[in-house]
Amino acid sequence: MKVLINKNVLESIVTNTSPYLEKRDLSAITSHIYISAKNGVLNIRATDHEIGLAYKLSNVKITDEGFATANGKKLLDIIKSLRDDEVTLETVNNYLYIKQKNSKYKLPMYKFEDFPEFPSIEGKSKFNIDAVMLGRSLKKILPSIDNNNPKFELNGALLDIKQNYINIVGTDTKRLSVFKFETPTENEFSIIIPKKAINEIQKLFFDKIEIYYDENILIAQSANFEFFTKLINGKYPDYERVIPKEIKKRLKLNRDKMIDGIKTISMLSDQMKMTFSSDNITFESIIEDNSEAKTTVEYQTGLDENFSIGIRNRFFIDFLTNIEDDEFELGFNDSNLAFVVSSNELKTVIMPINL
Numbered sequence: 001m002k003v004l005i006n007k008n009v010l011e012s013i014v015t016n017t018s019p020y021l022e023k024r025d026l027s028a029i030t031s032h033i034y035i036s037a038k039n040g041v042l043n044i045r046a047t048d049h050e051i052g053l054a055y056k057l058s059n060v061k062i063t064d065e066g067f068a069t070a071n072g073k074k075l076l077d078i079i080k081s082l083r084d085d086e087v088t089l090e091t092v093n094n095y096l097y098i099k100q101k102n103s104k105y106k107l108p109m110y111k112f113e114d115f116p117e118f119p120s121i122e123g124k125s126k127f128n129i130d131a132v133m134l135g136r137s138l139k140k141i142l143p144s145i146d147n148n149n150p151k152f153e154l155n156g157a158l159l160d161i162k163q164n165y166i167n168i169v170g171t172d173t174k175r176l177s178v179f180k181f182e183t184p185t186e187n188e189f190s191i192i193i194p195k196k197a198i199n200e201i202q203k204l205f206f207d208k209i210e211i212y213y214d215e216n217i218l219i220a221q222s223a224n225f226e227f228f229t230k231l232i233n234g235k236y237p238d239y240e241r242v243i244p245k246e247i248k249k250r251l252k253l254n255r256d257k258m259i260d261g262i263k264t265i266s267m268l269s270d271q272m273k274m275t276f277s278s279d280n281i282t283f284e285s286i287i288e289d290n291s292e293a294k295t296t297v298e299y300q301t302g303l304d305e306n307f308s309i310g311i312r313n314r315f316f317i318d319f320l321t322n323i324e325d326d327e328f329e330l331g332f333n334d335s336n337l338a339f340v341v342s343s344n345e346l347k348t349v350i351m352p353i354n355l
Contacts, residue, residue: 001037001066002090003055007100011079013055014072017046019200020053021072030068035089035096035113039063045118047070047228051197053204054226067112070096078105112331119217119228121276127211129166129183131220135205137179138198140197140346142319143179145170145195153234155240156192160236161185169239175315176242177348192220192236197229203288242349244340247331251276251301255320257326268293268314269355275308276301286310286353295355310353316341319348 014033022030036043040062045054068091078098079087088099091109098105106294146154149172158169166181191213193201204220204227212219213231220227261283267273269285279300285293309332320328321344332339338349 001035001068001239002063002088003035003037003042004061004063004086004088005042007079007082007084007087009057009059012077013044013057014076014079016052016203017055017113018054018072019077020046020051021050021198022048026071026177029069029110029114030116031071031073032110032115033072033075034112035068035070035254036112038065039069045115047116049116050194051229051232052227053114054118056224056226066091069110069112069115070107078107081083084354092168117120118226119219121212121219121221124212124217124219125187126216127213127218128186129211131179131205131207131209133183134211135201137166137181137345138193139178139202140322141170142195142202143170143225143314143322144172144175144348145198145278146172147195149173152236152315153232153236154194156194156232157198158190158192158236158239160190160239161188163188167239169236171239171242174312175348175350177238177319177346178239180345180347182345190236191215191218192232192234194229195234200227200229214259233326242338243274243347244331244333244338244349245341246333249303249307249331251303251330252327253281253330254322255326256268257297257299259317259320261295262313262316264295265293266317270313271310272313272355273307273310273342276303278303283346286355307332308355309339310355311350312353315348315350320344322346347355 005338023030030048034045042057042060082100090097094109095111150153160167168179170177177291207222209220209222216231218229265283265285268291269287271286273284273286275282280296280298282296325343328343330341338351341348
């Protein structure tokens with residue numbers, strides 16, 4: 001194999017495929033990037049078996065067709081060190097050579113035949129959805145998804161497809177976020193997308209994309225790339241039961257004023273007490289030592305009597321930084337019960353800290 005390719009294009013692709021590599025076992029074929037030059041197309045793939053990404057490039061010079069693999073991390077380090085000029089990739093005697101003018105690097109290859117096949121869309125259902133909107137929706141509930149919960153289903157986002165809308169849900173058991181995405185739907189079903197896959201979807205779902213799925217795999221294809229992720233099998237909690245059916249008090253609050261108040265407290269403490277009175281909101285740190293942070297924001301809440309809640313600062317900030325409007329709604333029943341913050345399609349239920 002011998003290929004000539006622009007350095008910046010190659011670096012961008014190898015960078016994007018880096019999160020898909022096996023990092024722990026460097027002897028595994030999946031720690032390598034797979035490269036194929038065939039029929040005028042350069043194909044570059046990476047997968048750790050759980051997720052995978054492949055790029056197809058036709059604007060490269062293929063002198064000799066063939067196949068190669070290379071350790072993804074070492075290949076990226078080499079490419080980054082090169083100048084902004086054309087790069088030659090060439091295989092000789094089971095080695096991949098990376099050349100640019102007077103610079104030359106050699107990396108050992110594994111057997112390309114051992115590289116895992118990517119799943120096929122054959123036999124899978126097509127998911128008719130605006131991929132850009134899906135990526136945007138997943139981003140909004142991403143902070144609420146747990147990372148290493150023993151209940152594997154909580155380490156992903158639930159896509160609960162209903163008639164003419166989709167609820168996209170994430171929870172870490174201390175809070176639960178739901179984004180309601182109104183769109184025409186053909187079938188009612190649900191899938192759970194792993195958090196790791198959602199992080200990568202944010203970087204990819206911008207072009208015209210076709211999405212396919214079955215009970216185990218989700219595949220996204222565009223003109224330039226193919227992405228897949230295994231889905232999480234399991235029964236997601238009944239999230240609708242967590243959302244309060246009735247709300248006693250609802251407040252319209254200003255996003256920027258709330259962010260300013262919370263950030264003042266976050267200088268010293270990651271937990272706080274918020275007290276709402278008729279004409280102001282007081283933010284106070286919750287700290288075990290004798291240090292203290294406190295600030296008051298003037299704001300007409302319209303409440304007849306004071307109301308206080310304890311909260312983890314990050315939970316509120318995660319919500320506020322994921323909304324576009326200047327105002328949002330806070331709904332509560334009792335200081336010891338879960339309260340709800342909402343803005344348009346996004347709603348987050350938060351368990352308070354006992355004061």
